[in-house]
Every structure is written in structure tokens, then in C-alpha cells.
Amino acid sequence: MAFKVLWATLLPALFTLASAHEKGSAMYRPMTTVTRGGQALTPTPTALSFLARRADTSSAVAPSASAYALSSSFSINSNAATRTYDWTIASETGAPDGFTRNYITINGQMPGPLIEVNEGDTIVVNVQNNLDDTTSIHWHGINQNGTAYMDGVPGATQCPIPAGGSFTYTFTLSQYGTYWYHSHTAVEYTDGLLGPLIVHSVNDPLVRGTDFDYEQVLIIQDWYHDEARTIATDLLSVDGYDGTAAAPSPQSGLINGKGVFDCSQLTDSTGCSTPSFPEFTVEPNAKTRFRLINGGSHAQFYFSVDSHTLNITEADGTPVSGASSVHRLPFHNGQRYSAIIDTNVGSAGDAYWLRATMNTDCFFSTDSTLNTTAYAILRYGASTSEPTSADWTDVLPDDCVDLDDSQLVPIIAKDAPATSDKVVAFDSSFGTVEIAGIDYNRFLVNSTSYTNYVYKPILEAVAANGSTVVNSTNVANALFEDSVWTGDIIINNLDPNLDHPYHLHGNDFQIIARGTGTLSIANAASLNYNLTNPVRRDTVVIPGGGYAVLRFSNDNPGVWVLHCHIAWHLAEGFLGLIVSNPNGIAALDYPDSIQALCNARPSGVSIDTTEPGRRKRGEIDTLIGGDIVKRGAMGSRWSRKRMINQRR
Template sequence: MKKDELPQAGGEGQDEEKPSGTTAKKTRIPLLFIGAAIVFVVVVLALGLGLGLGLKHKKGAAGGTQSSNGTLPSSANGTSGTSPDISFARPSWRRNPLDYELDLSWDINAAPTTRVFNLTVSEIQAAPDGVLRPLLVINGQFPGPLIRVNQGDRVLVNVTNQLVNGTSMHWHGFYQNGTNWMDGTTSITQCAIPPGESFLYNFTVEQFGTYWYHSHFSTQYTDGLVGPFIVHSPEEAKIQEMYDFDQVVLLQDYYHDLSTALLPGYLASGNENAEPLPDNGLIQGTNFFNCSSYDSDSGYTCYQNSTRAIFNVAQGKRYRFRLINTGAFGEFQVSIDNHTIQVIEADSTLVQPVTVSRLPIHIAQRYSIVFHANQTATNYWFRAHMNDLCFSAENPVLDTDVRALITYTNTTSDPTESVDWASALDGSCEDLALSDLVPYDPLPAPQVDITYPIEVSFQIGNFALDKAYINSTTWVPDTIPTLNQAVAGLHANDANFTTSGVSSAYDASQLIIDVPTYKVIDILINSLDEGAHPFHLHGHQFWIMASGAHGDFNWNSYPTLNMTNPMRRDTLTVDAFGWALIRFKADNPGLWAFHCHISWHMEAGLLMQWQTRDDIMKGWTIPSDVLALCNAK
């Protein structure tokens, strides 16, 4: 659907976010004035580029020399340098941190309505941590805008692609029941949105909690196409009494090069288990970076006026932080100096409050924490320590202690009384213990019908490329989405598309397990790899029946598994050489990806699919605008 064909949502409660634009009349301006204006604009950009949320750091040793005229280089491959440590207005591409504060006067009891959002993706030059690089942005800003709705709302999101490559948008954690083609998974539920074109995502939200959205085209989201998606419900009333403020907090590892430049080296022969290592970490899309970490001939342009995020708090108030790890590779261990935290939500499942000092959060996971601002009124560090103990090597420029400021006094000075927790950082990449996560609303697990064991490994494949495998298959994106193939095959009564179990109807690069009618499925994941993997299942939540950091699942333990109220989520970390047993109802019709959410691993082939409810899918007609994406030039 073209952008100018976007349906208009009527009635009260309509939310619309449109890219801003300006127009101007043509007129003659003296050349001297033009020259002065250009110089002013260039200086403004040079000074304002690295500034963000207000917490600044004194300039250290320069990693190179400042350009003679102080102007902003046009390319991230220019001269390395620093600019003065001065205050300036937030650059237009940096998202206002107030955008992620959730007004508690929002009506969680409002009747379902239609809410309209417009997202335009493009590429700019920006420096979220002071290092200039190409960055993918949404509506001209980074990170992406907040999408906020109520359970039961119909959501229309018009995505316009101004990139040179295709794109898509995935709504992470949503069921998409009856709208599988709106899942946004390139090569599985749709073809990519071509450059210069728009596509309208149209679905109804059935759940509530903390979610996010991101591009699902190659490693693209790694370069900036991420944003929070919050869904409210009357059911939140029972926990809202626990906090006075509600805040979204985005965490991510961050690279100083485009993922498209890093990916070929990762997949190249002789580079086994050597993922690209982050250069920094961001909180709310910003952080400090020490420019002296780079030599003058590094090829990077670095401005020493980068900033850390700031969270203002009031004495005695309680704060809900909705943490979302939107990164590509790194797990974080989150803590707040001098303050304990209570976990109340994990992957949109409300849980019985559990108090911890540190919280691990892996790629694509979400947690809500509550902390009480009851300490001495001064400044403290919010820490998101990147767990590099799970990396295969070290990056000398990476400071794993990613921090933001918690301030009681609305000041930007470094804390003097802030004390990190004495408990050691966990050297493994594991989720919070299953025993600590008990769903607030019990939901018993059903009896299992079928169990499918799968093995996760990395192997040296053709041309000595390092590829990832689930069982014996390494995934390669198909030119025709597997959903399109399945619906066409079911319409044609092709028996290959209706055979229960591993399907033979698709290309050899597609591991698809067909569950033709309603069944309860167990997936036993066995990792043969030395790294941890955050696995995400599209279109479902699953029960975590059991897991282990080593060894094998004891099949004799089946009768003793917790069936009463096991934890439910959509993204689970399987530790190095570990295993996990998860259970889901195969009742949601469609083609659903199951993959490691480390972007490098998925691109290496660590993805399979579940084909569910052929009995319903055979009556589907895929919308014409979805099919048209595959025919666009």
C-alpha cells in the first residue's frame, strides 16, 4: 500500500506520529549572507553532534587532531579528532529522553480503538557515543519512537523505506493470531519493503506488557532500527500501586562500523566462533566514549563531548524501569548502586516480585524492575555491565561498565557516594534462575503431545565458511517467503505441505516442522556450542519446563516437571553446552521463526520454523499488498 493510501483511523484515542517537514519559498539571498549562514550551520552541527542528555565528561587525551576549522567531517572515515567539551542543544537526530517516560494518567481501561503510527527509516551520519558513523534511524531520530497502545487496540503502522536496501519491521513478542503475514519476518512472512516504497502493518494487539519492534532484515536492526512498544491493560491496575513513575529503558551493545561491513569477516573462512565485538554500550541511545582509545590513524572521527543518560528521581518515590535489551550480541548485568531492585515482569509476563542486586538480561529480553529512591539525596550509578566473559576475545576499546546517572538533585556531577554491589558479576551467560521467576497469574502447563529434540552447533561448511546449524540445516533466506509457499501448497492440496514432522516441501536450507492440527509441543534444545544463545519463538509464549547449564536432560524427570505454574516467556537463554526444555501450544496458525536472537548467529543460519494449524491456513488468502512486496522492483 502506498503511503498516500494510508487509511485514516477515526474516533477518540487515535494516536498519529508523522515525520516533520518544512517548506520554504524560493527567494534571492545575498551571497555573503548565504556564506555566513552555511558557516553558522556547520559550526552548530560540529558542536552539537555528540551532545545528548546532559551528563558530560572532561576531555581526555585526544586520539588524534581536531580539524583545523572545527567543522564536522562528512564521513565516518575522516580524520580522527576531538571537539571542545561544551554544552549545546540536543542534536535533532537524538531522541528526547522524555519520550520514554510513561504518563501514568494513561487510561488503561479505555475501549479498544485504532491507533495510527508512521515510521520512516533512513540513513544519516550521527555519533550516539561521540564516534561518527552511518546510523539507521526512524523518523530521523535514534532510537525509534515509542509505540504505546492498549490491549485490544487495532494498530496501523505505515513503514516507509528510504534506505538503499530492503527493510521490514517485526513486532517482537506479539502473537499475530490470524495476521501471520504482519509478523515482519523477511523471507518467512513477507518479502522486504523495497527502497522508496511503503507498507502498512495492520494487526490487533491481544497481549499487554513490555515489547519492542525492530527490523527483521539481515543484521539491519544492529545499526539502529529499534524502538519500544508498550501495551497497557486493566490487569496492570494490580501492580501499578507498586510504583509512582513508569520509564522505558533501552540497552544495547554498539558498534562503530555498519553491520554490513562486519558481517563478511565474521562468516569468512578461518574465523570460527569469532563474532564481531561491540565497541561500546548505549543506554537510551547514548553513552560516553574515550576518544583517546583510538589512534590518530584509526579512520574514525571522534568527538569527546559525548554523554551518558540521566534519570531524575525524587526522594521517597518508586520507579518502574522497563528494561529492553535491543542489542546484537551482548548480555548485560543490570544494577543500581546502593539500591536493591525488584523484578516484576519478564518478557511481558508479570511475576511475583523478587528482590535482587543484579539482573542478567540477554538480547531481545525484557524485564521490569522497581526500585525505591530512599537513599541519601545525591547521585548514583545505574550500571548495565556488558558480560564480556561470554565473548570469545577482547576488544581493547570496549569499556564494559556501561553507566547512566541516577540523580536525586538534578545535577550532572559524577557520584561520590555511589557503591557497586559486592556480589561478583556472573561469569556465565544465564537467565535469572527459574526458581526466582514465578508468574503472578498462574497458568498450568498442558500435557505434552510431541517432543522434538534439536541440536545447535557451528560447523565449517562449504568454502570453509563458519555457519550455524540446527540439526543438519543452516538457514538461508528464501526468495519466496515460506508462508507464501505454504498457503499456495495447501490450496493446491499438495501432500508435501501437510505431512506432520520435518517438512520436505521446502528448499534444503529451510528446517520446517509441520504441526498440521492442534498439538502441545516440547522442544528440547541441546547446545553443542561454546557460546550462549538467546532463543526467541515468534507468535507464541512458551513454558520453561526445565533447563541446565551442562549435561543432558534427564528423560526420567518428565513426571516430576513443574506443571502448576512454570515461567512463561518468549526469549530464553541456552547456556554454552547447556540445554532447555520448553513447551508451547501449536494453536496459532502460520509460519513461525525460532531462532537465536544474536544477529550474527541468525545471519549465520541459526534459525528454523514451525508450520502450525494447516487446517486453518488452507482457508487463508494472503492480502494482495503483502504479495505485492515480492513483485516490487
């Protein structure tokens, strides 16, 4: 049941991305402590300490667009520091796009605070959970070398953080690039529990002052007016959400926590107020690096800036070259890119639209009130007029795919190993599972829909009893023994009309092959692989009816999940996992706090509890009920070409 929400006035907030030397009157100081060698250091000012807000937002949950401008005063160095953050996770009421609803914040803001660190730093995040539900934090793209128990996935690497409880995440960064964090409990991140994580390095070939002058983080989200738990509950029923098992489209998009929804589209617009657009000010004749994060739950976005071409310089933490005059950059859930624009096409006072446009080709149906494009205003210096710039005229592609791998050439070259020691395959599909004699629509990986026993972490079980304890009837899994140095993962997307962004935890991978059809392990041996410096990333889009072969180094002991990053598909069971180096898993240094989380299971809650949105074999989850839609009936309906206005 959705929460009842109260109307609150959304004060307009416009933000400026200014040059690094400018100072503003609005101060934002997150609870952050930095130490080096046991000595407390003065925290590096966050962006809001030198960027001014156009309006006071103290009476509402403040979007944090300007909090994500990276300051040149941040010292990029190799002197390892410990950076400590104190977070309170809570439910708030506000109107990010003008429509008032409940959502989740960290320290009163959504998205959450910026974490900005150096490679080699240790992060300590003290999480206080003030929600009425359990929670967790996953560090998306962070490999967690030696700290698999900090990956933040209930049922896989930890027990959930209880309502009213707390937990401290501690890990050291051994990589650099653009990353993010989000809840991995149920569908909480859809309701706002997410934020940016930027890791600098002296080894990064992309250098401020040489390759770019300013940096701005942009988190792009799709935004729903129904709360995520309500949507997931309905999807998992046999009636589905609004009468279909297909994942719904959102109502609008957000850029750094703010969007503009057209309230006139609602029959009853009570509690809705169309706000102003977010704004960023840039210096003319300079280069700005946008660090782009798709923090959405369903939508693939096309990012563009009117009249400005994009130079793509990073993909999922890997510095790249090869795509230098891009009009629109496609990026799907969980993916990150850096795109540099040269502000030399206008003069002081000019303004341009910055656009994040949803690719509706990725939706089964579209909501009748969907605002497909999230806008922001990019200003050359001080001005107040609304842009008159035009979008690029080239037609949006009629597909849902990644930017071509050949345009993403890693700057730091690394050829793939010539051979692999083990090859496994994960086949994903949409079908039905029988629960207590009733068929329910679910996603399947190797014919298994994931059942998540949140109080039985698989990592803990493998550490104690070895890899044989992983139950294949609950989760599709593959073992990469300690003797395996290089592994191949074949992913076959068996659904001809469904494209999926697949994300692997604990590792990045090299994409050594793509194609159409189904690839067997036997046939994979005869493929002509791309072994010459293939792109390295952690999230890949595989079109319907296609496959990809991912090669990775099996050097990070852990239980690493592989799942679709469309939140609704994950809720419907779209997850498998790999067990890497079981002997190494047993040798990890597990902190007492991990077991303490499991010991904090509330009295009366069974250890066999499954996460809402999953099911226990032989039982009907409390979220399930209603009628069914058979897969055979879905075949003709599951077409992205048929856009249905499904809202009431």
C-alpha cells in the same frame, strides 16, 4: 565496505525523568493518529511533551532517552482504539557514543519512536523505506494471533520492503507487557533500526499508583563502530572478521541511544568526541518502574543502580514475583524485564550511577577498546554534581545464564498442561558447510544452516500448497498439525562453550525443564517436569552443553521462526522454524499488500535471491571469499576464558 563518515559535532544531551505533572518546553510529536469508532482522538502526549532536554540536539540525530518516560496521562482502558503511526526509515550520520558513523533512524531518531498502546488496540504503522537496502519490521514478543503475515520476517512471513518502497503493518494486540520492534532484515537492527513497544492493560496486576509511581523505558544496546553489514560480510568469509569466525565484541553500550566512549583509546581519534552521560531525575521516596529491553546484538548485560535493590516484576511480558532484592539483573539479547526501585535511600540532591555492564564471559574475545559499562546518572531532584556512589561489591558470576527460573513466578498462575501431543527437538551447533567445494563456518540447527530465500515466503507457500513444501535442506523445521493442541520443543545446545538466547516467534512458552547434556525425544518422556506455574516467556538463554524443554499451546496458525538472538549467529545461519496449524494457515485472511511486496521485487533480481549473509546451494554468495577455519581447529580456541584483543 563501510561507509565513509563525516565528522559532526555531537551536542551533549542530558535528559530528565520527571514526575508526571511536570511540563517542559521541548516538544516531540511523532506522526500519530488515534481513532476509536472511526472518530479521530487527540493523541496522548508522548513523554517529551512534558520532559525538558538539557541541550538542543537539532543539528544531530537526537537520542530519545526522555521520549521513553511513560506519562500518567495515558489512559489505560479497555476501549479498543486504532493507533496510526507514520514512519520514515533512513540512514543518518551521528555519534551516539561520541564516535561518528552512519546508522539507521526512524523519523530522525535512534532508537525509534515509542509505541504505547492498550491491549485490544489495533496498530497501523505506515513504513516508508528511504534506505538504499530492503528492510522489514518484526514486532518482538507480539504473538500476531490471526495475523502471522505481519510478523515481519522476510523469507518466512513476507517479502522485504524494497528500497524506496513502503508497506503498512496492521495488527491487533491481544496481550500486554514490555515488547519492542526491530528490523528482521540482515543485521539492520544492529545499526539502530529498533524501538520500544509498550502494551498496557486493565488486566495487568502491576498497577501505577499502587505498585509503582513512575515508569521509564530503557533500551540497552551494544554498539559497534564498524557498520553491521561490514562485520557480517567479513564473518561469512573464510577469513572471518579480524581473522576469526567468532562474533566480535562491541566497542561500547548505549542507554536509550546514548553512550560514552573513551576516545583516548583510539590511535586516531579524529571524528570522536567523548560526550556527557545521559541523566534521569526521579522523585525521592517514590517507586520507579524501569521497563528494560536488551536491544543488543551480542552482549548480555547486567543492569544495576548503585545502592538500590531491584524488585523484578515482569519477564518478557509476564508479570512475576519472587526476585525482590536483586543487585544486578542479567538479561540477554531480546529479553525484557521490569525492575522497580524504591528511591528512599538518599535525599534531594543526591546522585547515583545507573549501570549496564556487559558480561564479557559471553564473548569469545574482547575488543581492546571495549567500554564494558554504559552509564547514566540517576538524580534525586535537581542537582548537577557527578555521582560518587559505588558499584555493588558482589563479584559478577562467571557464566552467561538467565536469572534463575525459580525466582520468576508468574503472578497470574497457569499450570502447564500435564502432557503434550507432540515433541520435537532442535539441536544447535557450530560447524562447517560446504559451498562449491569450500568449507565455511556456520551455525547449524539439526545439521542445517539456514538459507533465506527472501522472495519466497514460506508462509505463503504453506498457505497455497501445504506443509510439505518446506524444504528441510534450506531450514530445520518441525510441523505441529492442526490436531496438536499442546507441543513440546526440546532445544539442545551442543556447543559446550557457547551460550545462546533462543527466541521463538508467534508464541510464548513455559519452561518445564532445564539440564546439562543432550536430551533425546525418547528420554524426554522420563523427565520430572515442572508443571506448577512455570515461567512463561519468549526468549530463553541455554548455556553451552545444556538443554531446555519448552511447552506451548499450538493455537496460533503460522510459520514461526526459532533462532539465536545474537545477530551475528543468526547471520551465520542459526535459525529453525515451526509450522503451526497448516489448515489454519491456509484459512488466514491475507491482505493484498502482502503479495504486492513480492510483486515489487526489482527487475533483474532473481526470485531465488538469498538474503546477504546466507547462501544459495551450490553457489558462493557475493559476501563470501577467503580462507577457512575448520571446526576441529576451533575447538581449543572457542573458549570464553581466552580474551583476545583482536582489534588492529
